[in-house]
Amino acid sequence: MARIRVPKPLNELLPITPPGEFVPLLGRFGPTNSEGKYLHWDKFIWRIPKDISEQAAWVATKLARQTISKKISLVAEKNKQFTYCIPDSLHALLHQIDKLSGGGHAIGDGSFITTKEKDRYLVKSLMMEEAITSSQLEGASTTRKIAKEMLETKRQPIDKSEQMIFNNYLLMKKALERKDEALSIELILELHAIATYKAIDNDAISGALREDNDIAVSNLYNELAHTPPCFSSLKERLLSLCDFANEKHDGANSDTFIHPLVKAIILHFMIGYIHPFGDGNGRTARAIFYWYMLSSGYWLFEYVSISKLIQEKRSDYDAAFVYTETDEFDLTYFIYHQVDVVMKAVNSLNTHIESKKSEFYQFMEWIEKSPLSKNFKRGQLELLKEAVKHPGKIFTTKQVSIEFDINENTARTYLNGLVDADLLIATKSKKSKAIRYLSPAGLREKLKI
Numbered sequence: 423m424a425r426i427r428v429p430k431p432l433n434e435l436l437p438i439t440p441p442g443e444f445v446p447l448l449g450r451f452g453p454t455n456s457e458g459k460y461l462h463w464d465k466f467i468w469r470i471p472k473d474i475s476e477q478a479a480w481v482a483t484k485l486a487r488q489t490i491s492k493k494i495s496l497v498a499e500k501n502k503q504f505t506y507c508i509p510d511s512l513h514a515l516l517h518q519i520d521k522l523s524g525g526g527h528a529i530g531d532g533s534f535i536t537t538k539e540k541d542r543y544l545v546k547s548l549m550m551e552e553a554i555t556s557s558q559l560e561g562a563s564t565t566r567k568i569a570k571e572m573l574e575t576k577r578q579p580i581d582k583s584e585q586m587i588f589n590n591y592l593l594m595k596k597a598l599e600r601k602d603e604a605l606s607i608e609l610i611l612e613l614h615a616i617a618t619y620k621a622i623d624n625d626a627i628s629g630a631l632r633e634d635n636d637i638a639v640s641n642l643y644n645e646l647a648h649t650p651p652c653f654s655s656l657k658e659r660l661l662s663l664c665d666f667a668n669e670k671h672d673g674a675n676s677d678t679f680i681h682p683l684v685k686a687i688i689l690h691f692m693i694g695y696i697h698p699f700g701d702g703n704g705r706t707a708r709a710i711f712y713w714y715m716l717s718s719g720y721w722l723f724e725y726v727s728i729s730k731l732i733q734e735k736r737s738d739y740d741a742a743f744v745y746t747e748t749d750e751f752d753l754t755y756f757i758y759h760q761v762d763v764v765m766k767a768v769n770s771l772n773t774h775i776e777s778k779k780s781e782f783y784q785f786m787e788w789i790e791k792s793p794l795s796k797n798f799k800r801g802q803l804e805l806l807k808e809a810v811k812h813p814g815k816i817f818t819t820k821q822v823s824i825e826f827d828i829n830e831n832t833a834r835t836y837l838n839g840l841v842d843a844d845l846l847i848a849t850k851s852k853k854s855k856a857i858r859y860l861s862p863a864g865l866r867e868k869l870k871i
Contacts, residue, residue, distance in 0.1 A: 426741070428748045429463035432484045435477065443478035444485075451482040453490060458511030460758050462745040487752070494680075495666055496659075496692060498751045499651065506684070506753040515761045516681050522768045523722040549724075550574075553591035556729035559736070560704055562586040575821050585621040586705075593617050593709045598724060601716040605667040605689075607660050610698070610706065613713075617705035626700025631656050637700060641740040648747065650697035659696050663689070667714065682718035686711045687760040688753060694743065726771050731763045785810075792869045797843065801826050802836050809846065809861035810869065817846070817859040845869075 429435075454460050455469060466483070467476045490507045497503055508516075554562075554569045562583035564572075569587045572579065579585040593616045600609060615629030622628055624637070632653050639648035651659060667689055673679030680688075693707035708729060715723040732739050742759035746752055785807045798806070805822065809815060822833035837859045840846040845868065847860040 426462075426744055426748060427464045427467065429480060431750055432481065432488070435481050435484075439475075439477055439481050443475050444481040447474070447479055447482035448485065451479055451486060453483070453487045453507060453509040454511055458509070458514075460509060460512070460754055462749055462755060464745070487754075491752075494688065494753075496662055496688075498695070498747075502751055504688075504751045504753055506688070506757055508681070508684070509754075512754075512758060512761065515765055516683060519683060519761070519765055519768055522765075522772065523720060523726075549594045550591060552594055552727040552729055554587050555727060555733055556590045556705060556708055557583070557586040559729050559733045560586060560702075574825065575818075576824055579620075582621050585619070589617050589619050589621055590705060593705065594712065597709045597713040598716055601713060603717075605664045605710070605713070607657070607664065610660060610664075610693075610710070613709045614699055614702055614706045617709065618699075618702040622701045624700040626702070628702075631660075631698050632700045637697060639694075639697060641737070641744075647740055647744055648695070648697070650695070656696065656698050660698060663692050663696070667710075682715065682720060683761065683764065684757055686714040686718070687757050689714055690760065691743070691746070691753060691756050695747075722768070722771070726764070726767045728760075728763050728767050731766050731770075789869065798839070799836065801828070801832075802840055805836060805840060806845065806865075806869070809840075810866050813861055813863045813865065815861045817861070818856065820856075 461469065463480060466480060470476050470479050487507055490509065491505045492507060493503045493505050495503075550570055550573045553573065554564075554566055557564075557569075564581075564583040564587060569584065571577070572584055572588065573591055579588045593613060596613060596616055603609060611629045611631075618626070618628040626632065635650075635653055637650055638646055639650065641647040667685075670676075671678050671680035671685060690707045690711040693703055693710060697703050699706065711728070712723060738759060742756045745755035749755070786803070789803055789806065804826070805817065809817075817837060819830050819834045819837065822828075822837060823830045826833065826836075828836075837846060838848075841848045841859065845862075845865060847862050849858050849860055850856075851858055
């Protein structure tokens with residue numbers, strides 16, 4: 423990453439910038455540029471016309487931002503307060519996300535899915551997606567195919583990379599389970615312990631705060647990006663963070679309103695900034711992001727995966743963090759970045775839902791034309807869909823019971839029923855007495871009879 427140009431603080435620029443240069447620009451330069459972009463000095467200087475002083479234009483921009491800026495109760499180094507603002511372009515993005523993630527019509531419409539089917543179709547696959555990509559973001563190297571196989575079959579992890587993925591899957595489930603509880607240091611430690619179980623570096627301890635300052639945060643290019651606060655301040659900082667998280671900012675009984683997504687993003691940033699652990703801070707930060715969104719009633723975020731999008735543009739994530747630190751702790755840079763990530767993730771979810779609906783309806787329409795379909799239960803039809811899609815796939819009683827949230831006897835009945843109809847082949851492994859069920863080639867043609 424190229425070295426980021428750092429602006430001087432506004433209070434240093436004002437005395438050395440002639441009013442005759444920046445005052446005429448106050449109506450011309452707002453918090454964002456004409457494209458709605460909230461530019462850091464590093465990018466800002468390249469977009470100023472040649473006849474205008476870069477410094478004067480920056481002062482005008484900073485003054486415009488200051489008029490809509492809000493302070494929060496969390497402090498950075500030397501007791502400087504973090505601030506943020508919500509320009510119109512950010513308001514628009516938040517409004518779009520609210521519309522896209524509200525109401526629940528996209529997931530629960532018509533007869534597509536019952537509550538149990540919703541879990542099968544969406545929660546499981548997307549929670550797995552977040553678990554895998556969140557781990558890959560932290561360095562896990564297991565392939566997606568192997569990772570999904572491990573999670574689907576509940577196979578025990580065999581190495582650190584698989585352990586990280588398994589931990590993150592449990593972490594997402596824990597964030598959902600504890601969504602109605604207040605944030606506390608105990609909860610933060612519990613989330614960290616789950617995230618790092620048998621998968622922790624830097625001689626750190628799972629579920630324990632760091633006890634020294636022998637830590638530095640590097641960017642994608644292994645360059646120093648952040649020096650965390652002193653370990654002696656961790657408890658005080660985390661208590662302040664919990665107070666901030668638990669305080670009502672809904673504007674109902676005060677003049678203080680913070681959009682829930684903005685607040686969740688701030689919590690995410692703060693865990694990264696405070697860096698309370700020797701390892702596993704990123705995983706814990708993302709878990710707290712999900713915990714807060716779910717606790718705020720944004721149930722759709724049970725299905726939204728952000729880590730994949732962060733991973734795809736990791737350098738942008740790192741830059742947004744550095745922009746905040748180098749421009750008077752203005753969180754707006756990081757908020758814009760994460761809102762953009764969430765917008766893409768929500769759109770991706772809606773595409774995924776439409777794809778699953780289409781796939782399901784097409785299969786049901788096709789299978790209902792077969793006289794065989796009247797003899798099967800919905801669960802068996804779902805098994806047939808998998809069997810048709812993956813010739814040669816092997817099913818087991820245990821795997822099917824986990825997949826459909828049914829007991830093993832019911833799973834065995836489903837599978838044996840398909841064997842009796844000559845649609846699956848029952849086989850025995852040489853290493854085990856357990857029966858395995860094989861999807862034969864030509865199954866699609868057989869179902870068309």
